[in-house]
Amino acid sequence: MPVRIIHVGLGGWGGNWARTAIPEVSEVEVVGIVDPVAATLDAVRTDLGLPASAAFASLTEALAGVEADAVVITAPAVTHVPLALEALDAGKHVLVEKPFANTAEEAATAVRRAEELGLVLQVSQNYRWYPAPRVVTELLEADAVGEVATIDVDFRQWDNDLPFEEHPHYRFPHAMINDMAIHHFDLMRMITGREPVRVYARASSPSFSKYQDEAIASMLIELEGGLVVSYRGSWLSRAPRTAWAGEWSIQGSDGELWFTSRSGEPNAVEGDRVTIRRTQDDEAEPVELPTMEHTDRQGGLQAFARSVTGGAEPETSGRDNLRSLAVMEAAQRSAESGVPEDVVVPE
Template identity: 65%
Template sequence: MTVRIVHVGLGGWGGNWASTVIPTVPEVEVVAIVDPHTPTLKSVASEIGVSAELSFGSLSDALAAVEAEAVVITSPVATHVPLALEALEAGKHVLVEKPLANTVEEAQRAASRAEELGLILQVSQNYRNYPAPHAVRRLLKDGALGELAAINIDFRKWDNDAPKKTHRHYAFPHPMINDMAIHHFDLLRMITGHEAVNVFAKVGDPSFSKYDEEASAVITIEMEDGLVISYRGSWLSRGPETAWAGDWSIQGEKGELFFTSRGGGEKEDASGDVVTLRRPGKRKAKRLALEDTALHDRAAGLEIFARAVTGGPAPESTARENLGSLALMEAAARSASSGRVEPVQRP
């Protein structure tokens, strides 16, 4: 069965979804597109071959005009929950870009409503859909490192060259924590199987930063099992760039696991995924074989969503499950503002 979807939010990243992601998933069919900005709507419609009759300025108009089982939301984050609730109330399953919301309270409303209605509300935590983090999760679960001692995560990119007036990323709220570190927070929860309990974030950027808010952060995270995580992320790094998932060093009594992921470029393939294992007393680490899949990243998440809608396994990254990542994100942002250690307040 093909899942008929209404795609909402076509600017920038949403337009990329429309042109490069959705067409790669045969289990879905776009029956309508939605964007309130008419030039954007017309441009994307022309690019992907959608007629004017199936192009709408609002989700309500689209839902009234077409038959669909699901809605894919790739609009700005402030609109995620309102649009998700509108779609849920109309009886539609929903896949929404990350972060689901800027606050846990708002996200919880959507998660609870989806559960009340018996509908799927999945968050596109696309970094989960690569072989390296899946391999690391299996290794840690099987006790490959024994008791863990530390996890160090580094993310480095340079994104400061575009004119300030033309680059929307500079104006994002908490661009390091809410827009980027949320991915790494989510991977941390995924691979360890544990939740965070406390976080301390220190931010501070040089005068040449074009970002309105923090473009870099150093964050210490305490997990529920006592493990302490060291995180360093920057959009202003002149050091060697990492892959998008960052560089991870996971150390335990039986050795060190290193992994990196999502380095395959615009094709979002797994060519940049690496996992190595170094045992005590060994100078060299052994590169481990990875089990690959046909689709990765956003496309894999959309495939998971479509199969869940048609009676397949429930998605891992539901809105309810994702609240732990949002709670860590929210606590890190609070800590960056307060200068104090902040508790991670999960529902």
């Protein structure tokens, strides 16, 4: 029997979730949709072929109006924790879009509540659900390039053309760090199996930027054991674009492991690539990648459904995601203070 879900937040990216991601996962069934904007709500309801009785202006109304097992939250980030707490207090499991919250301590309130109630709380860190980073994780676990000495990560996109009023990211607080680099922080933790302990970040905002906050950031991120990651990210780069997961060079005693992932539209895996180079003079050899049943948001949603129905705790549980959020916070603090900041994970 599929997990019955209420989907909250249908504008923009949430509408994309509703129309293209959720319908692909047979383990879930949408029994209610929620959005405060009547036109948005009706458009999604019509596209999904749902009855008027399944559409609600608020989560409170939906919880009272339909029988559900879980709530999927794709509303604006500032609403994530309040909505999650309401759903949890109603006895529902929760899947929430990233970033989980704008502070780790706020997110921790929902994590604690889910644990008290014995409910699943998962964050959609969709970049994990692609073949390249999953293969790289396995290769590093197997010491494929020996002792890892350094990791370099580059992310480059140009996203500065729409008017400020129409752009979905211009007003996002610290858009480079909070909205984009959170993906890369999470991948960093996944592939290395190490937790970040300290971040030194510098952010900048050229005069032509339309972003409310800095859209360029460079960071040194120290992981457990002293491994240092060099990170460069920009929403304002005129250099060749990277894929959304960036370009990663992982250098060890026995060679270099290089990968990129999530190019193009969501679920596009054609651009995923992994190579191994043994010395500076060797050709990089491609690594074969597996075919995955579900990628991107669908992969995370499938994992959520299986966890709700008695499976293992999701790898991107709310508890685990506090560590990715804590890196984001440390980077933000360092960019503002100009000094390295420790990664502080709330209990």
